[in-house]
Amino acid sequence: MWDAVARFAKEIRVSEFMSDMISRRDAYGSDGVMGALDCATLYGLTRWLRPVVVVESGGFIGMSSAFILKALVDEKLATSKLYSIELSEDCEQGVLIPDELRSEFEPVRGRIEDLLKANRLPESVDMFLHDSSHSYRHMLWEFRAFWPRLRDGGLLVSHDVQMNAAFPEFVTKTYAHEKKTGRRDFQRSSHHEWGRWGYIGFAIKKGSTG
Numbered sequence: 160m161w162d163a164v165a166r167f168a169k170e171i172r173v174s175e176f177m178s179d180m181i182s183r184r185d186a187y188g189s190d191g192v193m194g195a196l197d198c199a200t201l202y203g204l205t206r207w208l209r210p211v212v213v214v215e216s217g218g219f220i221g222m223s224s225a226f227i228l229k230a231l232v233d234e235k236l237a238t239s240k241l242y243s244i245e246l247s248e249d250c251e252q253g254v255l256i257p258d259e260l261r262s263e264f265e266p267v268r269g270r271i272e273d274l275l276k277a278n279r280l281p282e283s284v285d286m287f288l289h290d291s292s293h294s295y296r297h298m299l300w301e302f303r304a305f306w307p308r309l310r311d312g313g314l315l316v317s318h319d320v321q322m323n324a325a326f327p328e329f330v331t332k333t334y335a336h337e338k339k340t341g342r343r344d345f346q347r348s349s350h351h352e353w354g355r356w357g358y359i360g361f362a363i364k365k366g367s368t369g
């Protein structure tokens with residue numbers, strides 16, 4: 160898995176797509192949007208997983224969305240969908256996304272907490288990206304709310320894991336250890352693997368062949 164993600168990430172970092180997206184982002188204003196390294200990691204993870212249903216919180220102007228959508232297109236996943244949730248009515252949601260990537264983009268306007276409560280989000284998700292409010296409390300809430308919706312082998316991805324202890328705390332709780340052998344307790348662990356690259360953290364839900 161690591162080799163494949165690194166290869167895809169390297170490929171996109173030197174691509175024309177990356178330089179176009181950076182120019183679009185800089186022309187619009189880069190405040191609050193994902194940086195190049197993390198976009199490349201996100202692209203690599205998405206290509207590796209080949210998800211059908213992706214949900215992201217904090218869609219904003221669409222830098223992260225563009226890299227997820229580009230990965231779906233590069234993997235020729237024509238029926239996949241990205242549900243991109245954005246609270247603010249003031250931002251031009253997804254404005255950075257190139258037109259040719261928009262067919263799989265499903266913008267959803269609202270607070271993620273309200274949308275979940277109102278059952279307006281997919282029940283089963285292959286990949287979830289957190290990039291909304293980075294308070295400790297909200298991050299943990301999103302991880303806990305979306306983990307049960309992830310299919311086995313699905314991917315929980317979080318931006319800005321360096322902000323607080325929410326992500327390490329979450330992956331600590333999804334891991335169990337056998338006291339006698341000192342090995343992982345597969346029965347009681349619900350993640351298969353986790354990692355961090357730049358400001359991106361990810362955990363693969365148990366069941367993956369990864």
Ligand SMILES: C[S@@+](CC[C@H](N)C(=O)[O-])C[C@H]1O[C@@H](n2cnc3c(N)ncnc32)[C@H](O)[C@@H]1O
Pocket residue numbers: 191192193216217218219220221222223224244245246247250269270271272290291292
């Ligand atoms: C860091 S920005 C997202 C950047 C975006 N992913 C990108 O790369 O372009 C965070 C966004 O999350 C939104 N947000 C904050 N709390 C939210 C919530 N509870 N539900 C939905 N969106 C939220 C904010 O309005 C803001 O636009």
